[in-house]
């Protein structure tokens with residue numbers, strides 16, 4: 435049975451693209467991905483390509499569904515891992531695919547790459563993503579309660595509306611210790627990678643690029 439292969443392409447550098455991801459792309463008759471994801475497979479794509487944008491995502495998924503129904507392999511490139519704030523959710527939510535028509539090729543998430551750069555274990559960390567723009571009161575209160583429970587927090591900020599400085603301001607307003615260590619991991623694995631080691635109170639006055647992971651480190 436042909437599949438929609440949702441392919442994790444890692445956090446950005448070609449060094450973190452797995453052989454499994456390459457195989458899925460090579461066998462696909464249609465490859466759909468953002469420009470920066472497609473660039474990782476330059477010269478390896480044999481099928482048709484669609485450059486994914488916020489505007490064409492629904493039409494691209496429709497085309498992917500038609501091809502899969504016609505027995506053709508399709509690769510949908512998702513940065514990092516498809517299952518964390520990635521395109522798995524988008525594909526399932528579209529209602530165009532059954533889970534049995536989907537094959538997921540895991541990728542290295544920006545969260546994993548950031549934990550590695552910082553040399554921290556993330557087995558007890560609480561993960562949050564605000565990237566999709568879910569900055570509801572409920573989402574914010576879950577974040578505050580994770581902090582108050584002493585958990586290390588790893589999160590994807592919302593570039594617009596819930597950036598690291600907004601997150602720090604919220605935690606400080608709700609009683610967090612100003613000197614709590616914070617790490618901002620920007621452009622991880624890319625040439626312009628930057629790791630900033632700072633504190634909650636300092637982050638509240640700083641701005642960072644949109645491609646970043648924020649880690650709020652607690653020792654409990």
Ligand SMILES: C[S@@+](CC[C@H](N)C(=O)[O-])C[C@H]1O[C@@H](n2cnc3c(N)ncnc32)[C@H](O)[C@@H]1O
Nearest residue numbers: 445513514515520543544590621622645646647
């Ligand atoms: C749509 S989400 C995709 C997350 C992805 N599925 C993952 O597992 O890493 C995009 C967000 O992931 C984070 N991100 C992706 N690549 C990154 C990188 N190389 N360095 C830092 N953060 C990154 C940023 O917060 C960005 O806004």
